[in-house]
Amino acid sequence: xxxxxxxxxxxxxxxxxxxxxxxxxxxxxxxxxxxxxxxxxxxxxxxxxxxxxxxxxxxxxxxxxxxxxxxxxxxxxxxxxxxxxxxxxxxxxxxxxxxxxxxxxxxxxxxxxxxxxxxxxxxxxxxxxxxxxxxxxxxxxxxxxxxxxxxxxxxxxxxxxxxxxxxxxxxxxxxxxxxxxxxxxxxxxxxxxxxxxxxxxxxxxxxxxxxxxxxxxxxxxxxxxxxxxxxxxxxxxxxxxxxxxxxxxxxxxxxxxxxxxxxxxxxxxxxxxxxxxxxxxxxx
Amino acid sequence: xxxxxxxxxxxxxxxxxxxxxxxxxxxxxxxxxxxxxxxxxxxxxxxxxxxxxxxxxxxxxxxxxxxxxxxxxxxxxxxxxxxxxxxxxxxxxxxxxxxxxxxxxxxxxxxxxxxxxxxxxxxxxxxxxxxxxxxxxxxxxxxxxxxxxxxxxxxxxxxxxxxxxxxxxxxxxxxxxxxxxxxxxxxxxxxxxxxxxxxxxxxxxxxxxxxxxxxxxxxxxxxxxxxxxxxxxxxxxxxxxxxxxxxxxxxxxxxx
Numbered sequence: 185x186x187x188x189x190x191x192x193x194x195x196x197x198x199x200x201x202x203x204x205x206x207x208x209x210x211x212x213x214x215x216x217x218x219x220x221x222x223x224x225x226x227x228x229x230x231x232x233x234x235x236x237x238x239x240x241x242x243x244x245x246x247x248x249x250x251x252x253x254x255x256x257x258x259x260x261x262x263x264x265x266x267x268x269x270x271x272x273x274x275x276x277x278x279x280x281x282x283x284x285x286x287x288x289x290x291x292x293x294x295x296x297x298x299x300x301x302x303x304x305x306x307x308x309x310x311x312x313x314x315x316x317x318x319x320x321x322x323x324x325x326x327x328x329x330x331x332x333x334x335x336x337x338x339x340x341x342x343x344x345x346x347x348x349x350x351x352x353x354x355x356x357x358x359x360x361x362x363x364x365x366x367x368x369x370x371x372x373x374x375x376x377x378x379x380x381x382x383x384x385x386x387x388x389x390x391x392x393x394x395x396x397x398x399x400x401x402x403x404x405x406x407x408x409x410x411x412x413x414x415x416x417x418x419x420x421x422x423x424x425x426x427x428x429x430x431x432x433x434x435x436x437x438x439x440x441x442x443x444x445x446x447x448x449x450x451x452x453x454x455x456x457x458x459x460x461x462x463x464x465x466x467x468x
Numbered sequence: 469x470x471x472x473x474x475x476x477x478x479x480x481x482x483x484x485x486x487x488x489x490x491x492x493x494x495x496x497x498x499x500x501x502x503x504x505x506x507x508x509x510x511x512x513x514x515x516x517x518x519x520x521x522x523x524x525x526x527x528x529x530x531x532x533x534x535x536x537x538x539x540x541x542x543x544x545x546x547x548x549x550x551x552x553x554x555x556x557x558x559x560x561x562x563x564x565x566x567x568x569x570x571x572x573x574x575x576x577x578x579x580x581x582x583x584x585x586x587x588x589x590x591x592x593x594x595x596x597x598x599x600x601x602x603x604x605x606x607x608x609x610x611x612x613x614x615x616x617x618x619x620x621x622x623x624x625x626x627x628x629x630x631x632x633x634x635x636x637x638x639x640x641x642x643x644x645x646x647x648x649x650x651x652x653x654x655x656x657x658x659x660x661x662x663x664x665x666x667x668x669x670x671x672x673x674x675x676x677x678x679x680x681x682x683x684x685x686x687x688x689x690x691x692x693x694x695x696x697x698x699x700x701x702x703x704x705x706x707x708x709x710x711x712x713x714x715x716x717x718x719x720x721x722x723x724x
Contacts, residue, residue, distance in 0.1 A: 223682045241713050331609050342656035344648045348609065365653075401613035404624055404651040411625045413613065418625045429625060 194246035198239045205235035317466070318458045320351075320390075321360040322439060327352035328364065328388070328449040336449040338384055341366035346403040348391060351451065359459055361391040362439055363410065364449075365403060365421050373422045381440040386449060388439035389425040392460040393417055395432035410436070434462070504579065511580025514573055518554055527584045532558050539647065540587020544578045546643035550636070552650075561628050561650060564635055588656075591642040596663045603671030606664055610655070611672075618688035619675040624651060634676050638669045 208231040215224050262270075281288055328336045328349045336349060346365045354360055367385040374382070381387075389410065393400045398414035403421070409428065410419040417430030425436030437459050440452035458466055516525065522533030529535035536544070547553035548567060555562035567574065582589070608617065614630035616622045621632040628651050633641065642665050648654030660668070686693040 245713075337658070339658040341659055342654045344654035345656060345659055346653040347659060399613075402624060402630075403653050404626070404628065405648055405653045406628075406651040407626060409625065413622075416625060 191246060194242055198242040198247065201235045201239035201242065203235075205232045205239070208232035208235065317463055320455055320459055321354035321357050322351050322362075322451045322454045324451065324453045325444075326451040328362075328441070328451065329355070331355065336364065338443060338447045338449075340449075341386070343368045343385060344405045346405070348401070349388065359392060361399065362388050363391045363401065363403065364388050365408075365410075367408060367422055371408065371422045373424075375424050378424060378438060378440070380442070381438060381452070383441055383443050383449075386441055387421055387424075388441050388451075389419070389421065389436040390439070390455060390459040391436075393432060394427070394434040394436060394459075394461060395430070397461045400436065503583070507576045507579040508583045509580075510573075511576035511578070511583075514569070514577050515580050518569075519577070522558060527581065536581050536584055538585035538587045539581065540585075541578050541582035541590050542588040542643040543647040543649065544581035545574065545590050546640055546647060546649055548574045548577055550640055564631060588643075588646045590639065591646055591662070591665060593638040593642050593666055593669045596666060598663060598666030598668070598670035600667070600670050600674060602664065603667035603669070603674075606660070606668050607671045607675075611668065614652075616689065618678070619672060620687065620689050622689075633672045636672070638673055641669045641672045642666070 208228045212225055212228040212232065215221060215228060329352050330336060330340075330347050330349055333352075333355055335352070336347075341347065341364065343366050346363060349362050349364045350357065351360055365387050367382075367387055369385045372382045372385060372387065389400075391399050391401060393412040393414065395412065395415055395417050398412050400410045400412045400417070400419065402411040402413055403409075404411060408421045410421055410425070412418075412430065412432070415431050417432035418428050419425045419432070419436050420428050424438045427433060427435060437455040437457045439455055442450055442452050444450050515523075515527070519533075522530055523536050524530050524533075527536040547562075548569060549571075551565035551567040552562040554568065569577065578590070607619075611619075611633075614622060614624065615633050616630075619633035621630045623629050630652075636644070644652060645655045645660065645665050645668060646657075655665070684697075686697060
C-alpha cells in the first residue's frame with residue numbers, strides 16, 4: 185500500500201463502500217428469505233448499488249492514475265506504397281470484370297429485381313381506414329345505454345344531470361362514447377337543422393375532444409359548459425357543443441336523438457360529421 | 469365451546485348493531501319526514517334574517533340567488549351544513565367553511581326550505597348498504613373526471629374548481645350527488661339507485677384513508693407535483709452527482 189495519506193484514505197473509503205454493498209446485499213437476502221418487505225428490500229438494494237457506485241467513483245478519482253492523456257492522431261494521407269498497391273489491386277479486379285461481362289449483367293438484373301421486391305412492403309401498408317374515421321357505431325334507431333348497459337328513458341336524468349352513454353352492444357367503443365346532458369328545454373339553443381335533435385332537453389355530444397381526442401367529461405352544470413381536462417377547451421352545451429375557450433376550433437359533434445314509443449332514447453342517425461380531432465382528408 | 473356460549477358471545481354485538489340501525493333509521497325518518505310546524509316557523513324566522521335578501525322573502529329567488537322552492541331538504545342541508553350558505557359574495561364560488569348556524573338552527577332552516585315545495589329529502593347513507601367495488605367503478609365513471617381519482621378535487625374553467633371530497637361527511641356526499649350543487653351535475657333517483665349512491669359514499673369514505681403501498685403521496689394530485697419533484701429534486705440531484713463524479717476539466721493549453 186502506498187504511503188501517500190490521501191491515497192490511503194481513498195482506499196479505506198472504497199473498501200468501506202464495497203463493504204457496505206456486501207452487508208446490504210446480505211441484508212437483502214435475509215429480508216427476502218424471511219418473507220420480504222418491499223420498502224426495506226428497495227432501500228437495501230439502493231444502499232447496495234449506491235455503495236458500489238461510490239466505490240467505483242472513488243477508485244476512478246483517487247486511485248487510478250490521473251490524466252490527461254493525449255493520443256496523437258495518425259496522419260490522414262496514405263503512404264505512396266499503399267497507394268500503388270491499391271491501384272494495382274484495382275486494376276486486377278477491373279480486368280476480371282471486363283473479361284466476364286456476362287456475370288456483371290446478371291448482377292445488374294439481380295439488383296433490379298431486389299429493388300422491385302423492396303417496393304412490395306408498400307402494398308402491405310394499411311389497412312386502408314376507408315370511411316371508418318367518418319363513422320361511429322351509432323346507427324339510426326340505436327338504443328342509448330349507460331355505462332352499465334341500461335337503456336336511457338325520459339326520466340333517467342334530471343335537469344342538470346349528465347352521464348356517459350354508448351350505443352347498445354357497443355359499450356366502451358372509444359369513438360362512440362357520448363356525453364348525455366339534460367338541459368331545461370328553454371335552455372336549448374337549436375341550430376338550424378337540429379330542431380328535433382334534443383327531445384325533452386336531452387343533448388348528446390361526442391365525448392371525444394375535437395382538439396386532441398381526450399374525453400371531454402367535465403360538465404359544469406351551472407354554466408352548461410363541457411371542459412376538456414387536457415387543454416382546457418370549453419364547449420357550450422346549449423349551443424350544440426360550440427367551442428368557447430381553449431385550443432379546440434370545431435364544435436363537438438351532436439348526436440341526433442329521439443324517444444321511441446316506449447319512452448326509450450334512441451339515436452336518429454350516426455353523427456353527421458366525423459368525431460374527434462382532425463385528420464388530413466377530413467374536409468372542413 | 470358450548471353452543472350456548474357461542475350464542476351468548478354473538479348476542480351482544482348483534483344486539484348493538486340492531487340497536488344502532490334502529491336508532492339511525494328512526495333519526496333518518498325523523499329528518500326525512502320533517503314537518504314539525506314549530507321547526508318550520510323557527511326556520512322561517514332565521515330565513516328572513518339570513519337568506520331572504522338573496523333568495524327572496526318567499527324563497528322564490530332574486531337575481532342574487534336561486535329559487536328555493538322544490539330544491540328540497542337535501543340541497544338545503546348540504547349548502548348549510550358545509551357552510552357554503554350563507555355566502556357573502558354570490559358572484560363567486562361558495563366554498564366550504566364553518567357555518568355561523570348551530571346544528572339545531574340548520575335543522576330548522578332545512579325544515580323551512582323543505583316546506584317550500586317537494587324536493588329530494590336528506591338521503592339515508594346506510595340503507596340499503598353500498599358496495600365498495602361498485603362505488604369505485606361509479607366514482608371513476610362519474611366523479612373522478614372533476615374530483616380526481618383520489619378525490620382531491622381539481623380545477624375547472626371560469627375560475628371554478630371541484631372541491632376535495634375528503635372534508636365531506638357521508639351524508640353531504642350523498643346530498644351533493646342528488647342535488648348537484650354549483651357546477652356539479654345532478655344524479656337523480658333514476659340515474660343512480662339509492663344503493664348506487666351509498667356505494668359511492670362508501671368509496672369516497674374509503675378514499676379518505678386508502679390503502680397505501682408506501683412512498684410520498686405528494687398530495688395525490690398527479691403529474692404537477694410529481695413532475696416538479698422529478699425535475700427539481702431528481703434532475704438536480706443527478707446534476708450535482710455528475711459534478712462530483714467528474715469535476716469540470718481543466719483546459720490544457722495547446723503545446724506551442
